[in-house]
Amino acid sequence: MIRNLSRIIQPLMQVHANLLNPSFVLQQQLRTTFILKRKWPVPLHKNGLSPKRLRSKHYVYELVKDTNIEKKPDLNLILTQYVEGLGNAGEKVTVGATYGYNKLLLPGLAVYASPENIEKFKDYVNVETQIKHSSPYAQMTAEHLSRITLSVVMNKENPWTLQKWHIRSSFRKCGYTVPDEAITIPDKPVKGPDMNLEDKEFYVTITINNLEKANVRCRIHHWSTEVSNRIPYVSNFWLESTGPVFLEDAPTLDAMPRKTLKES
Amino acid sequence: MFQLIKSSFISPLICGLNNSLLQSVAVTPIAVRNYAARKGTRERKRKAKVKVTVEKVGFIPHNQRDKEKFLLNRPKRKFDDSLKSLPVDNVYVQKYYKWRVYPFAEAVECHRETHHPDMYNRPNANLQVTIELNMEAEKKTRFVDNFTRIASMPHKFDHGEDRSIVAFAKSEEMQKEAKAAGADLVGGVELIKDIQNGRVSLQDFQFIIAHPNILPELVSVRGLMKRRFPNPKTGTLDVDLPSLINKFLYGVNYSAVKDEYEKDFGIIETVIGTLNMDTKHLEENLASLIKDIYTMKPKRDGPFISRCLLLSPPSREKLKVDYSLYIDCDSKEKVESVSDEEEDEKEVAANA
Known part of the structure; x- marks a missing residue:
């Protein structure tokens, strides 16, 4: 009889090979599936006898996994x-x-x-928004830079004329990496020490990756090597506008966004 | 309403009934033990009674309560930016990316810029170095002890400390050399006798160094020197006295301090020169310091130094430099060679 059975099954198996593939049969819904485990395992039944009756304890389950709250793949x-x-x-x-x-x-x-x-999407170009961006972060950096007020600390005793490297090192001190070639300083020279310029604002233009441009508000602060000559620190100095170095810059500076206390 | 009153009237009645019932029950004999329990049982039960002693907890100041909770929420001092990516633009906000590693010369140049007469006007400010250490020892639960050492500086600068040295040597030539090198007091057997007599006090000197040939005589004053007795481990016993004196006079004194709670975090803060020194000289000084620190490295895998920062007050800017250039990192090479071998094996397996 077994031989006969195998004769019948074999062609069937060839046709429905998938049926014997466990992954095909056990295909389950993945989302909202709870995987449970019996707390009290059901005993094996004797050979040739009917299975034992399930007791109420056999319906006590423990949660193994809740697929609904699992982290989904990227x-x-x-x-x-x-x-x-x-x-x-x-x-x-x-x-x-x-x-x-x-x-x-x-x-x-x-x-x-x-x-x-x-x-x-092999060589897709979006016609509507065809603004070129040099990198995914350049625009964000430009927006970030246009909000800040950069403090340019200059000496109170020694004469100086503002140069690119003053701006570069001021940026570095505040945690921004800006190379010399990205900086454009005002055409008119800014000379000091001049207490009329103290806390006055001007702007420099930063060009990110030779493409994105951002104006950065800078403020001159005089610093003395002598402790007693130093100007007292004003907390949250960036909150208030204190007037421009060059009067013609005033409209540009006013138009630039300013950090608020909540943001900082 | 009426019902409520009624029930309140009836309830004492029922209670009375119950009491009489209880009394009638009490009359019926129940099993009561009129004899004493066994002697052994009494003893055992007395012993089993545990005395409950309430320990008095003294007043704990409010700011010291929940110390564990405080420690749990304490920010970690170990710095890790390995999850951040490297910058791609030429202009970027530093805090969103991995720390930039400056070449030594560039880092010094940056500090010189901020200390330029146009800005801070401190061209001869000290160049400080902050070195963060991984204080884990051979086992994860063991930690390297705090240590204080003197690293020799190939290029001298004013470290602002007064250091006095007494040197012991047998031959007169040696003594002359030591005197010329800058030892405050130099002597041989006579000096040892003076110390024994009490004419010279060792308390006046910070460092005691000696040539090995006088060691047998020096043993007689061991009790006076105690832990300062010259020995090669602390580097106070050497054949070359002048270089030893040079190290103790002009070397830089540094100490590694572990964090009170974060035991695997250590920090060294010291000076390696001034900004107006030659850049190469400064670099050699740093190299010497880092080599000296690495002599304290525990015998385990992985780096001892986790971060090396250059700073120069009054500027608060900290610039990261690569310390591994100044040590021959055999451990790194080993790791690489091992991984190479593994890859080779994989390839072989793939081919098979």
């Missing part, structure tokens, strides 16, 4: 337009699932990086 997406801090249109990015769904897929800023989409 998404591979292709951007359809420039996204700040991520990349240009047509670029492949890997982002967190929630951010990817809510901030990129829903607003239509990106599509899934499926083989078809990869083929489709």
Whole structure:
């Protein structure tokens, strides 16, 4: 009889090979699945006898995994337009699932990086927003720089004329890396020490990657080597405008955004 | 309402009934033990009774309560920016990226810029170095002790400390050399006798150094010197006295201090020169310091120094420099060679 059975089953097996593949049979819904474990395992039943009745304790389960609250894997997406801090249109990015769904897929800023989409977005150029960006972070850096008030600390005793390296080292002291070639200082010379210039503002222009430009508000502060001659520190000095070094700069300086206390 | 009153009337009645019932029950004999429990049992039970002693907890100031909670929330002093990426633009905000590692010469040049007469006007300010250490010893639960050492500086500068040295040597030539090198007091067997007599006090001297050939005679004053007795481990016993004196006179004194709670974090803060010194000289001084620190490295894998920063007051700017240029990192090479071998093996496996 067993032989007969095997004769019947074998062709069936060939046809439905998938049925015997455990991964095919055990195909389960992944989301909202709870994986449970019996607290009291059911005993094996005797050979040839009917299985034992399940007791109530056999219906006590312990939670092994709740797939609904598990961290979802990162998404591979292709951007359809420039996204700040991520990349240009047509670029492949890997982002967190929630951010990817809510901030990129829903607003239509990106599509899934499926083989078809990869083929489709091979050399994609977004015509509507064809503003070129040198890097994903350059625009953010430019916005950041245009908000700050850079304190340019100059000497109170020695004569000086403002130069690029003064601005460069002031930037470095405040935690910004700016090379010399990115800085454009005012055409008119700023000379000191001059107490009329104390706390007065001017702006320098920073060119990021030879493309993005940002005006940065700078403020002159006189610093004496002698402790007794120093000007007392004003806390949150960037909150208030104190007038320009050059009068013609006033409209530009007023138009620039300013950090508020909440932001800082 | 009426019902409530009624129940309050009835309840004492029921209680009375109950009491009489209880009395009638008490009359019926129940098993009561009229004899004493066994002697052994009494003894055992008395012993089993544990005396509950309430320890008085003295007043704890409010700011010292919940110390564990405070320690848990305390920010870590160990610095780690390995998760941050490297900058891609030529202009960037430093805090969003990995710390920039400056070449030594550039870092010194940056400090010179801020101390230029146009700005801070302190061209001869001290160049300080802050070195952060990983104080883990051979085991994870063991830590390197705090240590204070003197590192020799190949290029002298004024460290602002008064140091007095007494040197012991047998031959007169040696004594002359030591005197010429700058020892405050030099002597041989006679000096040892003077010390024994009490004419010379060792308390007046910070450092005691000696040539090995006078060691047998020096043993007689060991009790007076105690821990300061010259020995090669502390570097106070050497054949070359002049260079030893040079080290103790002009070397830089530094100490590694562990954090009180974060035991695997140590910090060294010291000076390696002034900004108006030659850049190469400063670099050699730093190299000498770092080599001296590495002599204290515990026998374990991984780096001893975690970060090396250059700073120069009054500017608060800290610039990271690469310390590994000044040590022959055999450990690094080993790691690389091991990984190479592994890769080779993988390739072999793939080919098979």
